[in-house]
Amino acid sequence: MAEDIRKSGKCTTEGDPEAFFVPGAAQGPNKIFCFDCPVIAECLAEALDNRIESGIWGGMTERERKALLKRRPGVPSWRALFEATG
Numbered sequence: 001m002a003e004d005i006r007k008s009g010k011c012t013t014e015g016d017p018e019a020f021f022v023p024g025a026a027q028g029p030n031k032i033f034c035f036d037c038p039v040i041a042e043c044l045a046e047a048l049d050n051r052i053e054s055g056i057w058g059g060m061t062e063r064e065r066k067a068l069l070k071r072r073p074g075v076p077s078w079r080a081l082f083e084a085t086g
Protein backbone atom coordinates (compact mmCIF):
# COMPACT_ATOMS: atom_id res chain seq x y z
CA MET A 1 0.00 0.00 0.00
CA ALA A 2 1.15 3.51 -0.78
CA GLU A 3 1.06 4.79 2.77
CA ASP A 4 2.96 1.74 4.01
CA ILE A 5 5.97 2.42 1.85
CA ARG A 6 6.17 5.98 3.12
CA LYS A 7 6.17 4.71 6.70
CA SER A 8 9.53 3.11 5.90
CA GLY A 9 10.85 6.27 4.30
CA LYS A 10 12.84 9.24 5.38
CA CYS A 11 9.83 11.55 5.13
CA THR A 12 8.22 9.76 8.07
CA THR A 13 11.26 9.71 10.32
CA GLU A 14 12.69 13.13 9.42
CA GLY A 15 11.55 16.42 8.04
CA ASP A 16 8.12 17.87 7.44
CA PRO A 17 5.61 15.58 5.68
CA GLU A 18 3.69 18.65 4.50
CA ALA A 19 6.68 19.69 2.38
CA PHE A 20 5.95 16.79 0.03
CA PHE A 21 2.50 18.08 -0.81
CA VAL A 22 3.16 21.72 -1.60
CA PRO A 23 1.70 22.87 -4.93
CA GLY A 24 3.33 22.65 -8.36
CA ALA A 25 6.73 24.20 -8.88
CA ALA A 26 7.36 24.49 -5.15
CA GLN A 27 7.89 20.70 -5.10
CA GLY A 28 11.14 20.97 -7.08
CA PRO A 29 13.50 21.94 -4.27
CA ASN A 30 11.83 19.61 -1.76
CA LYS A 31 12.33 16.45 -3.80
CA ILE A 32 16.04 16.53 -2.97
CA PHE A 33 15.09 15.23 0.47
CA CYS A 34 14.23 11.87 -1.12
CA PHE A 35 17.58 11.24 -2.77
CA ASP A 36 19.12 9.31 0.13
CA CYS A 37 15.89 7.66 1.25
CA PRO A 38 16.31 3.88 1.63
CA VAL A 39 13.01 3.16 -0.16
CA ILE A 40 13.21 5.68 -3.01
CA ALA A 41 12.77 3.10 -5.80
CA GLU A 42 9.87 1.35 -4.08
CA CYS A 43 8.22 4.68 -3.34
CA LEU A 44 8.47 5.85 -6.94
CA ALA A 45 7.20 2.52 -8.26
CA GLU A 46 4.24 2.69 -5.88
CA ALA A 47 3.26 6.12 -7.14
CA LEU A 48 3.70 5.25 -10.81
CA ASP A 49 1.93 1.90 -10.66
CA ASN A 50 -1.00 3.34 -8.73
CA ARG A 51 -1.15 6.57 -10.76
CA ILE A 52 -0.84 8.67 -7.62
CA GLU A 53 -1.08 12.22 -8.86
CA SER A 54 -0.41 14.40 -5.85
CA GLY A 55 2.78 15.09 -3.99
CA ILE A 56 6.43 14.12 -4.24
CA TRP A 57 7.06 10.39 -4.41
CA GLY A 58 10.40 8.67 -4.93
CA GLY A 59 12.19 11.91 -5.64
CA MET A 60 9.87 12.96 -8.44
CA THR A 61 7.36 15.79 -8.49
CA GLU A 62 3.80 15.46 -9.73
CA ARG A 63 4.75 17.04 -13.04
CA GLU A 64 7.76 14.78 -13.52
CA ARG A 65 5.74 11.61 -12.90
CA LYS A 66 2.97 12.77 -15.20
CA ALA A 67 5.51 13.45 -17.96
CA LEU A 68 7.20 10.07 -17.42
CA LEU A 69 3.88 8.21 -17.62
CA LYS A 70 3.06 10.07 -20.82
CA ARG A 71 6.44 9.17 -22.35
CA ARG A 72 6.23 5.51 -21.29
CA PRO A 73 2.52 4.56 -21.36
CA GLY A 74 3.15 0.86 -21.96
CA VAL A 75 5.01 -0.06 -18.78
CA PRO A 76 2.83 -2.72 -17.09
CA SER A 77 4.70 -2.63 -13.78
CA TRP A 78 7.19 0.02 -12.75
CA ARG A 79 8.04 -2.08 -9.70
CA ALA A 80 9.03 -5.02 -11.91
CA LEU A 81 10.98 -2.72 -14.22
CA PHE A 82 12.97 -1.22 -11.34
CA GLU A 83 13.64 -4.64 -9.84
CA ALA A 84 14.86 -5.96 -13.19
CA THR A 85 17.20 -3.04 -13.73
CA GLY A 86 18.47 -3.01 -10.16
Ligand code: SF4
Pocket residue numbers: 005006007008009010011012020033034037038039040041043044056057058059
Ligand atom coordinates in the same frame (compact mmCIF):
# COMPACT_ATOMS: atom_id res chain seq x y z
S1 SF4 B 1 11.34 8.54 -1.47
FE1 SF4 B 1 10.75 10.51 -0.57
S2 SF4 B 1 8.50 10.47 -0.49
FE2 SF4 B 1 9.21 8.36 -0.76
S3 SF4 B 1 9.34 7.50 1.28
FE3 SF4 B 1 11.36 8.31 0.75
S4 SF4 B 1 11.45 10.39 1.54
FE4 SF4 B 1 9.27 9.73 1.51
